[in-house]
Amino acid sequence: MTTPTTPASGSTEMAPAYTPADVEQRVYEWWESRGLFKPSRPERSGPNAAQPFTIIMPPPNLTGELHLGHALVVSLQDALTRWHRMLGDDTLWLPGVDHAAIAVNAIIERQLAAEKLSRHDVGRDAFLDRTWTFVNSSRARIMEQHRRLGASADWEREAFTMDAAREVAVRQTFKNLYDDGLIYRAERLINWCVDCESAISDIEVEYEDEPGAFWHVRYAIADAEDHPTDANIIIATTRPETIPADTAIAVNPEDPRYAHLIGQHAIVPTNGRVIPIIGDAAVVIDAGTGALKVTPGHDPVDFEIGQRHGLEIISIMNNDGTLNADAGQYEGIERFEARKRVVADLETAGRMEKIDPYTHPVGHCQRSRTIVEPLISLQWWVDAKTLAGPAIEAVKSGQIKFVPPRFERVYEHWMENIRDWCISRQIWWGHRIPVWYCDECDHITVALVTPTACEGCGGAMIRQDEDTLDTWFSSGLWPHSTLGWPEDTDDLKRFYPTQVMETAYDIIFFWVARMIMLSLYNMKDWPGGAIPFDTVYLHGLVRASDGAKMSKSRGNVIDPLEQIGKYGTDGLRFALLSGTSPGNDQRITDDRLEAGRNLSNKLWNASRFVLTLIEDGDDLALPAPSALAAIEDRWILSRLAHVTHEIDALLRRFELAEGLRQARDFFWDEFADWYIELAKVRIRAGDRTPMPVLLHVVDQVLRLLHPFMPFVTEEIWQRVIALRPDADGASALIVARYPKPDALAAYVDDDAERQLVAVQDFVRGIRNIRAEKRVDAGRWVEAYIVAADAQAAATSMLPALEQLARARPLHIVATAADAPSEGVVTTVLSVGQVALPMAGLFDLDAERARLAKQVTEAEGEVERQAAKLGNEQFRSRAPADVVAKEEERLATARGRLDGLRASLAEIG
Ligand SMILES: [Zn+2]
Ligand SMILES: [Zn+2]
Structure with missing residues (x-):
């Protein structure tokens, strides 16, 4: 083998077992250091034209540790991002964090309380200093955890709801709304929390x-x-x-x-x-x-x-x-x-x-x-009723779609009954309200840049509002503020409107509705369209294996980092993605986590097997459909074409779990369990024609699975391209092309699929008889296949059939009349029959003796049981359910005896 151009360990070999811990971090750093998470195809027309695909990451809160909900969010968004990147779109996943105003404020207040201090004791500046220290360390940790999950986000564009650029956006929005009369100050009844004050x-x-x-x-x-x-x-x-x-x-x-x-x-x-x-x-x-x-x-x-x-x-x-x-x-x-x-x-x-x-x-x-x-309190309010109008219209007109669509009605109902939004908060952590009051003339100055004098009288006796804005005010601007609005930036021109907003269904009102309202307001004149995104994809909650909500108090919280340690990131992602469906909650189980780890291992082992078979001089270019001779080659490529088509359609409908399942089943149940086994027989006989097919299917399976399980697929794929360079010249799977349904359409071959199904049925039929008759696994048996229409296929695959069924001599005949009818065990299949002469299944004398002994034992059992039930004393004294149980026992013993006698009679 040649040396892979690799993020890999530098070894040309594949280790006997896959160890995620040896691979994940190294591969991640390799991708990131090569800038592969960045959008790279800005052209909108011409030969390199590409559509933009943008997801703005819902900013995780700065408060907590990573939990499984985050892991699901990252897995879903990363899968969508990687898929679109591989489709050739100009793909941007823009990451960021939210300052979580009330929550973080409360954490700092608790810290102070532990020191017997209140925020008023330390003062606003010292309080904010402390908060920034907490925020900076928490922010770094959260983003590090996202990397461990494989998030292919463009970290250089990382935004924070409290950074300078976002502050500009917040002030601009406030001022515009104020000037338009859509923000006002009024004394109203509000919900007051005496704890949060x-x-x-x-x-x-x-x-x-x-x-x-x-x-x-x-x-x-x-x-x-x-x-x-x-x-x-x-x-x-x-x-x-x-x-x-x-x-x-x-x-x-x-x-x-x-x-x-x-x-x-x-x-x-x-x-x-x-x-x-x-x-x-x-x-x-x-x-x-x-x-x-x-x-x-x-x-x-x-x-x-x-x-x-x-x-x-x-x-x-x-x-x-x-x-x-x-x-x-x-x-x-x-x-x-x-x-x-x-x-x-x-x-x-x-x-x-x-x-x-x-x-x-x-x-x-x-x-x-x-x-x-x-x-009753004097607070700042947003006129939500006015802003809701266009936001309702955007969904009703279909410009913005919800997946699943049932949430459109939930959204519309809420928006139609919306009340004005109280946006001022009496806490210190957050965007301070950009309003200055004048002690001289009572004028209110709303400004973008901190003013030095009153707008009304020019006096210097002004003081800023003490309050801060609701956290959701700044996150409501997220789809455009992250791209640089209000500046007319290149990013805004290139990526606004975005495509998908992926989030949990429980924050439709907090967040999705406000993003739609505020984006439609701020971006109303945007040439590319004002809507912030065209699709809202809502995922469900991740629940514990018993269906309960995970919570610290229940002690059933699953730590994603711990699961990564056990199952690998790919294993965890598989478990989360295979259970997700739009809008529905899922339970996470050990079975699914293990299935994820097993799939990583199977991918590694099957690929390793294929790669080690390849020899110098093998022709690895995939032959044209017409040049394929073997039915199994035509079959597996036809199946690949179908599966590629299906997965493409499923992912376009956001049915990620079903897409993942189809890719997994194709790889495992068809390619690994059948095709590789069939190909082995030919290769052993010196036939090298399966090699390009084996390598091609491995390559395509890795591509199909990459969005879901990025690490193991990239690590293997580096070895694949070392043997057969990518047709488009890609040097990393993350930027290689996703399998296209059209490109494989010519390989669809219904005849080969039909014949292969028949062959599989023959093998399964023989295997079932062997299992039923408890034939030793190593024993070769004689068998007849009544192949009917599949005779040509079965004949062409005779050596493989012999191997897989462990049947030799194996007679392939056209009709039942050509197979013996006496002394055989027969199974009728939809495609034909299989018949196994009894004499070949086991040593008849020994089997006769064994069965005779068992018949004697069974006769004894029946006699004893019958005697017990014939005893009048027992029948009159024992409770009815005990008697019934004994009668059942007798019936079972009689059934067993009849079966054994029949088996004995069968072998004569
Ligand atoms: Zn509270
Ligand atoms: Zn004034």
């Missing part, structure tokens, strides 16, 4: 059932002088601690119980405040008592009622969840403690009508799991 958006709130109660409270009706009368109106509430903030009682004007009270007043029992009783159609007559306490400062429905009736908004809660001075005697008390006190006071005052236990859904912060508090 920040506002959070609606979709960051998760609802869970919590046991609670309906406290029925009597509010006195006031007389004309605002004094309490003996008349009461009863309201039912789940949050009595908000009673001090009540500003009205609302009833439905259609409700005959209360209609006459509208216009009168009631008295808040905790503080004696006099509040109006109002009529509002939003009050549900059947809910609770039909009378609603209205607390606009602490409930979203009440807030809207308050807006309609011009009610006062009272906020009684501090940001840390304690009550403030407006709560009167409850000032300084934590919210749930305050609930207990209010209830106790109402009971003491005789104002509690009754308490009904009641379990109801309560909003929790997605991150800290704390119960979320609706609070």
Whole structure:
């Protein structure tokens, strides 16, 4: 063998076994050092024309360790990227990371808490210094882990949501939206997390059932002088601690119980405040008592009622969840403690009508799991309703497609009901809001570059908003900000719009929807089209083998790096990719991981076998279809053509698991199990014509499998091209051409496939008889094949048939009449028959003796069993199920005896 031009160990040999740890890192570095992850074919027309194919990597969070979800993301996107690169597209997989604002902020706060410090103790600058140190080390580790998974991303283009270029994009977007009136500042009821001490958006709130109660409270009706009368109106509430903030009682004007009270007043029992009783159609007559306490400062429905009736908004809660001075005697008390006190006071005052236990859904912060508090707060908002219009249209018109398509309806429904998006966060880690307030004139300056003076009055007394932006604001710009927007960069021109956005279905609203909205807004005049991508591919979650969600608390988290150590990266990728289907969750099992490792080994061993057979002077050029003589050569190349066609169609439909399965089955079940075995017989007889076919199929299988299992395929392929250089001159499999259906179409040969199927059936038929009759594996048996239409094929492959069936002499005859009918075991197949003379299967005398002995034993068993059941005492005393079991035993023994007698009679 010649020396491979290799990323390999430098050895010309293939080691007897494949060891991923010896190969993966070396091959990865070799690819990267040669720039093979970079897009390389920018021409859009002319002889070298290439279509762009771009995937922007969903930025992994900086917080955690790599988990199997990441490993699936990387495997899927890398498979798509490698496939398109091999199709000859101008392929870019652009990597990046997300700053995960709230999550990272919380980590740093926990670090500080361990030192008995708060962020306010250290101050904003020191806090951010600490955060950057954490982020930089975490970022390096995450990207290193992506390399271990084989990610062929262009690392020189790596983006970070907090780097300088992305900051420009964030500020530009904010300013444009502000200038267009699509970002505004308003005091509204928001979801407040007392743990994160920040506002959070609606979709960051998760609802869970919590046991609670309906406290029925009597509010006195006031007389004309605002004094309490003996008349009461009863309201039912789940949050009595908000009673001090009540500003009205609302009833439905259609409700005959209360209609006459509208216009009168009631008295808040905790503080004696006099509040109006109002009529509002939003009050549900059947809910609770039909009378609603209205607390606009602490409930979203009440807030809207308050807006309609011009009610006062009272906020009684501090940001840390304690009550403030407006709560009167409850000032300084934590919210749930305050609930207990209010209830106790109402009971003491005789104002509690009754308490009904009641379990109801309560909003929790997605991150800290704390119960979320609706609070009135001055925040920045994006007018999502306006932005949603074009984003709905882009999907409805088919410009953007979802895989699987059922998610289009989920998306549209959510977008049609979207509410304005609260984008300001009261934390320090993140993009600081590019807004400056003036102490002199109240003007708000929104700027791209930090201003030194107020835009309104020119005064220098300006200060920047303290808040930062929701993390998803910057990741919403990802498809264009990563390519350099707002600069008019070459990358933007070359790669925007991108093709595929591949992500998990559980972040459609957080991320996919916002990318579509913000991209359509920022890129609305883009000549190549404003949509950020044309396909949204949504993968499912990876679950533990029992179907449970993996979580640290369950202790069932699988560490991908550990699996790589056990099964190799290719083995892990196989396990993940063979189980994935669009939009569906999958379970990861040891069986699939082992199947992945086994496939790596089988590829290595089968290729090694083929390569070692090749001798100097072998003609390795694949013959034209017409020059192929042997049926098995015509068959395997025809099958390769079909499989290539199938895989191409499957990958175009994102059915990666099925494509992988077909490639694997072709390689293993057809090529390795049959073709190599058939070819061996010819080669042993001195026939060298199988060599180019063997080498060609190995080469094509490596190409077909490369996107899924990049390392083992590249390592082997380097040896293949050392023997037969690539037709297109590629020196690495990663940039070699993927098998094209058209190129192989001429090799489709239905006749050869039919004949080979018949040959396989003959061999299997003989093997089955041997197994059934327990013929020694090494024993040669005489056999007849009634070949019918496949006579020519069987005859041409006689030596191989003899070997594979271990049958000699092997008679190939045309009709059943040409085979003996006495003293043979026969199996009828769809393509013909096989018949094995009994005398050849074993030593008849010894077999007769063995069977006779077994017949005697079986007779004894039947007798004993019959005697037991004939015993009246046993039958009357034993429980019915025991008797039934014994009867079954007798029936089994009789069946066995009959079988043995028949076998004995058969050999005479
Ligand atoms: Zn929280
Ligand atoms: Zn000013």
